[in-house]
Amino acid sequence: MLNTKEVIIVEDRFTQQLKKGILEMLVLQLICEKPTYGYELLSRLKEQSQNRFVLKEGTLYPILYRLEDDGMISAQWQQGTGRVAPKKIYEATENGRQENVRRKRIWEEFSETVTGFLTGGDTK
Amino acid sequence: MTDAEKRMKKYTNGVERRLNLPASVKQRVMSDFISSIQARREAGMTDEEILTELGTPAKAAEELNEQMQEFTYRKSPWRFLFAVGAVYGAVKLISYLVHKILFLFLADPVLRVGEAASIGIIGGADGPTAIFLTTPDWARVVVPVLLVAVGFLGYRRLSRCRRKQ
Known part of the structure; x- marks a missing residue:
């Protein structure tokens, strides 16, 4: 099995740059799907990416705060039942949902264009 | 727990x-x-x-x-200048008030005349001090108060957190 720790260490600048914007898009998408909290986001990113997007809390927080400051998501404290401590839960705002749709469109255009370039290069 | x-x-x-x-x-x-x-x-x-x-x-x-x-945020190093100004103003103000209060309790008119006379003599002897000592009473309250206010506000303003873009 792939050791995720090593993958993080060998990650170069190019991959990091690429990931940066994409992660923000994915986090917004995940929050749009359903209200969620930090740890759940990390687990979902990890599972759905087959261990390719393994983040630490520290990497996630700036993304969440940027989204929150831009009014795309909002944080609430969710009271647990019984002795369970309250947790901070994030949910998408109306603005966030619209922005998410816009971002998806941009991504589709982007990936189509980029793929066009890359496959074009291959056939030469 | x-x-x-x-x-x-x-x-x-x-x-x-x-x-x-x-x-x-x-x-x-x-x-x-x-x-x-x-x-x-x-x-x-x-x-x-x-x-x-x-x-x-x-x-x-x-x-x-x-x-x-x-x-993370950056605090301007200039804030210390304002802090020093505020502290200086506060010291001036307190020393002035202490003087005033002491005079209220201690001084009789004769002493006051004596004090004023000696200030005049010493003050006359060296220039800038004379200006300070002969400044009107109100200015000796207002100027330090302004110094404290501007210093304090300036310090607060410059240490206010600003997000790096």
């Missing part, structure tokens, strides 16, 4: 202490960090596993500090 809770509290306090971030950001980070620990517990992880995953307080804090770079 149970022992496990105490241990976790000690851990999160350790992380918080090492965060080199403005208070508001610190609070924000810690609220999420603590939520994260809670979520891990609910997901069935033991405290042991959680602590191993998050790393030592020093390591966890270092990562957070590093990643939260864009949310």
Whole structure:
């Protein structure tokens, strides 16, 4: 099995740059799907990416705060039942949902264009 | 508080202490960090596993500090100039008030005349002091008060956190 720790260490600048914007898009998408909290986001990113997007809390927080400051998501404290401590839960705002749709469109255009370039290069 | 809770509290306090971030950001980070620990517990992880995953307080804090770079703030070094101004104004004001109060209790008119005369003589002897000593009474209150006000506000303004873009 792939050791995720090593993958993080060998990650170069190019991959990091690429990931940066994409992660923000994915986090917004995940929050749009359903209200969620930090740890759940990390687990979902990890599972759905087959261990390719393994983040630490520290990497996630700036993304969440940027989204929150831009009014795309909002944080609430969710009271647990019984002795369970309250947790901070994030949910998408109306603005966030619209922005998410816009971002998806941009991504589709982007990936189509980029793929066009890359496959074009291959056939030469 | 149970022992496990105490241990976790000690851990999160350790992380918080090492965060080199403005208070508001610190609070924000810690609220999420603590939520994260809670979520891990609910997901069935033991405290042991959680602590191993998050790393030592020093390591966890270092990562957070590093990643939260864009949310750190810069305080202008010029703020010290304002601080010094405010302190100077405060000292002047207090010394003036102390003088006034002492005079109220101690001085009779004769002493006051004597004091005024000696001020005149000493003041006359060296220039800039004379200007200060012969300035009107109101100015000796207003100027230090202004100094304190401007100094304090300036200091506050310059140490206000601004997000680096």
